[in-house]
Amino acid sequence: QENLDLGLAFDGDADRVAVVTNSGEIIWPDRLLMLFAKDLLGRSPGADILFDVKCSRALPAIIRKNGGRPMMYKTGHSLIKSKMAETKSPLAGEMSGHIFFADKYYGFDDALYAGLRLLRVLARTGKSLAELFDSLPVTVNTPEIRMPCDDARKFGVITEVRDRLRANGATFTDVDGVRVRTGDGWWLLRASNTEGALVVRCESSDEAGLARLKDAVAGELRQCGVAPPAF
Numbered sequence: 001q002e003n004l005d006l007g008l009a010f011d012g013d014a015d016r017v018a019v020v021t022n023s024g025e026i027i028w029p030d031r032l033l034m035l036f037a038k039d040l041l042g043r044s045p046g047a048d049i050l051f052d053v054k055c056s057r058a059l060p061a062i063i064r065k066n067g068g069r070p071m072m073y074k075t076g077h078s079l080i081k082s083k084m085a086e087t088k089s090p091l092a093g094e095m096s097g098h099i100f101f102a103d104k105y106y107g108f109d110d111a112l113y114a115g116l117r118l119l120r121v122l123a124r125t126g127k128s129l130a131e132l133f134d135s136l137p138v139t140v141n142t143p144e145i146r147m148p149c150d151d152a153r154k155f156g157v158i159t160e161v162r163d164r165l166r167a168n169g170a171t172f173t174d175v176d177g178v179r180v181r182t183g184d185g186w187w188l189l190r191a192s193n194t195e196g197a198l199v200v201r202c203e204s205s206d207e208a209g210l211a212r213l214k215d216a217v218a219g220e221l222r223q224c225g226v227a228p229p230a231f
Contacts, residue, residue, distance in 0.1 A: 006129045008115045016097030017111035023130040030055035033093040034062045034136050039121050040091050041066040050084050050092035053176045054201050058137035074176035076193050140210050141203035147229045149198045154191040157224045184209035187217045
């Protein structure tokens with residue numbers, strides 16, 4: 001409506017950032033991290049870039065393509081921050097909107113600073129924000145879906161699903177819950193660290209693949225006696 005170049009939004013304590021392009025598209029934090037990683041690795045090739053298990057599979061691909069080393073880790077502000085200090089990663093981020101810069105900054109999640117870094121990328125390239133993000137891979141995914149599950153039960157569900165996947169020879173990582181890779185893409189099931197809830201996310205290259213991933217995670221939940229979310 002106002003023909004502006006971009007929109008930035010911050011949460012109450014300004015440690016999470018959200019971005020809207022000049023065309024009105026909401027940019028999810030894992031895609032924002034792709035842009036930041038691409039920019040940083042142009043100056044610091046070989047750097048470790050840290051991200052949580054909810055992020056797109058396109059992110060590690062972008063990091064590798066630009067000469068960096070992707071490192072997937074557990075979700076959680078304090079966990080990511082500690083791992084970042086341990087690995088001396090110059091950049092880290094979470095799907096929740098926390099972006100951590102240790103490159104020319106202090107290694108914590110200052111959303112105002114992340115906004116300034118985005119403005120610098122925009123100024124340096126001379127492209128619109130929509131053009132910058134249009135150059136990045138596009139996938140089809142669900143948002144982060146949180147479904148109620150009693151604290152006493154949530155970790156047991158993850159254990160049951162993990163054991164079943166292992167017995168069936170599935171390809172997955174269990175760094176934080178289970179993130180399962182298939183020919184269609186991936187699905188994630190993890191227990192929330194902060195509330196009585198299970199967290200689900202799926203990502204594919206097309207809608208048909210996404211539907212199959214949703215069916216797969218729904219089937220696993222039903223075998224545990226848990227009603228799947230309304231995707």
